[in-house]
Amino acid sequence: FMMHELCTVIKLNRLSFFTKRYCVAAFAVSAVASQWERTGKPFNPLLGETYELLREDLGFRWVSEQVSHHPPVSAFHVEGIKSDFMFHGSIYPKLKFWGKSVEAEPRGIITLELPLHNEAYTWTNPTCCVHNIIMGQLWIEQYGNVEIINHKTGERCCLTFKPCGIFGKELHKVEGYILDKSKKKICALYGKWTECLYSVDPATFDAYRKSDTKRSEKDRKGSTQSNSADEDPDEMPPPEAETVQVIPGSALIWRISPRPDNSGKYYAFTSFALQLNELNAEMERVLPQTDCRLRPDIRALENGDIDAASAEKNRLEEKQRTARKNRSKSDEEWKIRWFHQGPNPYTGAPDWLYTGGYWDRNYSHLPDIY
Numbered sequence: 001f002m003m004h005e006l007c008t009v010i011k012l013n014r015l016s017f018f019t020k021r022y023c024v025a026a027f028a029v030s031a032v033a034s035q036w037e038r039t040g041k042p043f044n045p046l047l048g049e050t051y052e053l054l055r056e057d058l059g060f061r062w063v064s065e066q067v068s069h070h071p072p073v074s075a076f077h078v079e080g081i082k083s084d085f086m087f088h089g090s091i092y093p094k095l096k097f098w099g100k101s102v103e104a105e106p107r108g109i110i111t112l113e114l115p116l117h118n119e120a121y122t123w124t125n126p127t128c129c130v131h132n133i134i135m136g137q138l139w140i141e142q143y144g145n146v147e148i149i150n151h152k153t154g155e156r157c158c159l160t161f162k163p164c165g166i167f168g169k170e171l172h173k174v175e176g177y178i179l180d181k182s183k184k185k186i187c188a189l190y191g192k193w194t195e196c197l198y199s200v201d202p203a204t205f206d207a208y209r210k211s212d213t214k215r216s217e218k219d220r221k222g223s224t225q226s227n228s229a230d231e232d233p234d235e236m237p238p239p240e241a242e243t244v245q246v247i248p249g250s251a252l253i254w255r256i257s258p259r260p261d262n263s264g265k266y267y268a269f270t271s272f273a274l275q276l277n278e279l280n281a282e283m284e285r286v287l288p289q290t291d292c293r294l295r296p297d298i299r300a301l302e303n304g305d306i307d308a309a310s311a312e313k314n315r316l317e318e319k320q321r322t323a324r325k326n327r328s329k330s331d332e333e334w335k336i337r338w339f340h341q342g343p344n345p346y347t348g349a350p351d352w353l354y355t356g357g358y359w360d361r362n363y364s365h366l367p368d369i370y
Helices: 003-012 017-033 202-221 281-286 296-302 306-329
Strands: 050-055 060-068 073-080 086-091 094-097 101-105 110-114 119-123 127-131 139-150 156-161 173-179 185-192 196-200 251-255 339-343 350-354
Touching: 017 110, 017 139, 017 156, 017 173, 017 185, 017 196, 017 251, 073 350, 086 350, 185 202, 196 202, 296 306
Parallel strands: none
Antiparallel strands: 050 060, 060 073, 073 086, 086 110, 094 101, 101 127, 110 119, 119 139, 127 139, 139 156, 156 173, 173 185, 185 196, 196 251, 339 350
């Protein structure tokens, strides 16, 4: 979900310290942006399933593994081919059902390391909510606080992803500040995670927000108020909420890339995501047998054979259940291949860390999960 912006990370090593602050924040927001309109339910990864992505043209390589089935946990590790960055973390959201919506609260820590500058940043993604899961138009919002910490300088970027609210005024808004070690505001950031992110002087931002609050109060007093109990919080807000008022003196630090024209036919994928399931003869020679490109149900669906995909999905799920029962009978523990649990080197919190060895291309010990 974050791979589409990794080329930005590589560029960070060439930026000034001042500019780098903004770009790390933009990187965190841009990764969330790839989820916009992605309301389709993904395939459930099988225990031990892996995925690799080697992009020499963009200067990075990625490996991920499904390290737990109950609860489902995916661990990933990315590194620059020139050893100029490392990006790693885990994904294991806690799901909450609220009648007509489902909420995914992230639990994994995201870590970005820039060895050339001896810098490391950590953060946790905002909560994702999908509305109208029973009936109506599906739509996504992100909300909650995200704190990006520079563990070298003590600086923090504190962002608030705002919930939509009853009238949709806060739809997709994100705003916050970069603070120095003494908690002094260095700059303000604002925008929408679905569109763009700007930076501006914090005093200018505070003055604008104060005047905007007064305007909103005046508008509310001059309009007929509807009973909030009659409003449906899951209803899709109107399109006019999709605008960002640019504050004078602001600098644009990120804007979302337009999606391809056929994105709507392919689960709202970005141009980058559309390439991720590619499988050619050269790749087949080097990929481990656990790579999800080789998963039969995914390949059948890729080839447009829905019946075969459904049959393979059922077969794989039954095979996974049988393997789990056999391990339980023999008191055999599942062996995680490429990751291990341990404390995050910067926060000390429990994390999934890369063990190493994947790119040696020795996969003879891997199980047959398909």
